[in-house]
Amino acid sequence: MPQDHNNKRNSKDTKDDMIHLIDNLNRDDDLKYNRRAFLKSAVGASITLGLATLPFSAIALNREEDDTNRKMITRLKDLPKDSSMNFNYPTDDEPAILVHTKEGKLKAYNNKCTHLQCPVFYEKEESVLLCPCHRGFFSVDNGQPLAGPPQRELPLIELEVKDGAVYAVGRKVRHGE
Template sequence: MTDKNNRIPFDEDNYTHNINRDNERKLDRRGFMKTLVGAAGVFAVSSLPWGAVAAKELLGLGNKEYPHQKIADLNAVAIGDAVEFHFPGEHDSALLIRLGDEKFVAYQNACTHLRCPVFWVKDKNEMICPCHHGKFDVETGAPTAGPPRRPLPEIEVEVKDGAIFAVRVKRYEA
């Protein structure tokens, strides 16, 4: 809105046409990009401690050993039976299966697809995840059917003094 002389028809000091006129260019494109780069830098620096923790865990040599935990007495588990237990923590569900006189396998009891519980079906001699029909080989923990692509994390067991103990969780080998 200008008059014939190309003048603004009101005083420059009258800010009613644009209340924030002095501040309207505070965040232009360059300022926005500086803010964006600064925020990305803060995020990158703040994630370094978590990367260090992950690297430390991945570079740990060998399998991590936990305090040995008694699962069951040897004579309490018949061949073909399974026993549920918690290892290494109280919220980590696991499954021990006795395959022979002196052959035991144990796995963490969470499907590697979406962490649904895995069940031992004795009469079919297979481990199944009912959520998406996943199946796992009882000897190796490797997936044999369904969407899971990684084997179940194996738990090493040890028989000592007439009892079965959970010793460590084996590292996943790609």
């Protein structure tokens, strides 16, 4: 008799409630509700994170200019067109060169050749930056090497002119641009 009982239990016609517990579940509905619940959770989390970072974004937008990297180089009237001057930026141990071109543009670069760190000089006749150690030439307009052994451009020093004064405000190393 125990075998008859086991056979009935595994058959569909049995009235045992334990076997028919999952018959009322539809797999498609189950997956749809899970996807919907997941998307609602993802959207809710995204909105929550966005709202949580909103105060930091507002602070960043309203922050006053950071003057820690700002350094006055010279007065614009003290640097005539087609001339240059040396200065140190961003620290007192890092030499740089400021060039006031014939066209009136201001350009500044680190004053170390990218080949062997020799100083570069503004050559007025050809309007280039010259490294005398190995005859390396750099463009005044963009700091790119024009001739000689240097393969990389000079790091650019960002400038700002305000109230007749020239300020160094940042430095960009642009290898590969």
